[in-house]
Amino acid sequence: MYGLADCNNFFVSCERVFRPDLNGRPVIILSNNDGCVISRSNEAKRIGIKMGQPFYQLKQTIRRYDVTVFSSNYILYGDMSKRVQMTLQSLVPATEVYSIDESFLDLRGIELSKLDDLGHHVSYVVQRNTGIPISVGIAPTKTLAKIASKLCKQYPKLKGSCYMHRSEDIEKVLKKFPIEDVWGIGRRFSAMLQSRSIRTAYDFTQMPMSLVQSLMHVGGVKTWRELRGEPCVEFEEQGRDKQQITVSRSFSKELSDVRDIQQQVALFTSMAAEKLRKQGSVCHDVIVFMFTNRHREDKPQQFVNRLVRLPVSTDSTLELVNVATRTTEELVQAPYEYKKAGVILSDITPKSAVQTVLFDEVDHEKQDRLMRAMDAINKKQGARSVVVASAGFDGVKMNREHLSPNYTSEWGDILVVKG
């Protein structure tokens, strides 16, 4: 059996751990630059706030329903995600981190009669230890486990875990489950399927395999089989490879000039990229963050961070430094003087598993050769004999008016409790 542990409204839940007063109230998290909604509490969903809705459209709703708004704080979310993953690892034989808020659980070999209790135990312990509510779905395949975990979110009566194994139960669930919500179907295929009157996951399982094969090729057949209870998507146990690589340092003195900070960030990024290549991985996300000096109360204080999703996962120092320095330029604001900055490489996968994109704008093969040459020279001549000169671009200033404290990574930001 496979499990999927999916954190409920993850970013909102992270904020609520340190703000229990927000339980039961509408809360939303905004994307980089406070542009649009990327996470919503159930209460916010209920008053009609949509995923991806632009913030400016919501001013009235926010006032009317007293919605609490946060800018995204990836430092906090990354730390809480790590805590959830560690807790899951301590509870089941193996886990596969799928995203910042989802992990697959390998439950093969566990007695079937124990799975229902195990699922509820996992859900209870994760919530108790980290404060993050989680939905555990357990089923014969990964695709079905995802559906089971979605059921938990719809039905609070399930108390955080749903073990779906009897074929008559699965059939009943699939008959109500919209085809567009099935893992791996995607928007294009769901439109095509709906035009053929395939509306539910069950309808899809009733199609002849040959038709699925001709319409959707191998990927479609995999999903079709998985929905019929036949495991096709392998469990990818993570080895020792790091899921996130962070390099951050305090500066020797406060910096306010964009060029100076860019230079530091470029250096951190080069160091992180080297670690990434050493473990044979690529990353999809780059997060840049920086702080002012908390101990200088006479000066204006700021913490800024931003996540950039690359079109294609990479391990190239050039590409990563380019993105990081450009992001730095967008983050740095006068009159702030920054004391510390850092780079996090995230959504890390083995390089061998990279899918190529048809219209990839970067010549990755050429980059590969260059990186291999650079690593070789640096190894021979001493670290950082060859580095990249950081480039500058014109950028827009960021808005991050609703950022929460870094409760878990800055001493000046920890919870304050009345004794």
Next chain:
Amino acid sequence: MDILTPKTHKDKVPLVEGIRAGFPSPAEDYVEPTLDLNRYVIKNPASTFYARITGDSMVGDDIHDGDIVVIDKSLEPGDGNIAVCFIDGEFTLKRIKVEKERLLLMPANPKFKPIEITEENHFVVWGIVTYIIKELKGT
């Protein structure tokens, strides 16, 4: 008297890493890692958090304004534990007292009254305090 302290470079970015030079130390294979306070204080890294204390309701338990407490959320609360609680919209630090049918939050200062938790309160035990970190005056 002059006290010489080695200069620390913790704020400097290390520009050079992995210098390989000289004869390897014969003690290298026997080096044990230096004692790590984290490992002493933190039993469960995934569930350990910190909070700064304001106020003096717990001075009798030697928890003073400005102290930092180490909190382990994985521990089940029980009678006698000092806990970070969330009650009616506010975080508070108190000792849990369980009496037959009653649940009380006990201050450690005669100036404060015990709080009895009733069904009307919005109440959760946020985490159990395992260590207190305090800076001694005059250091």
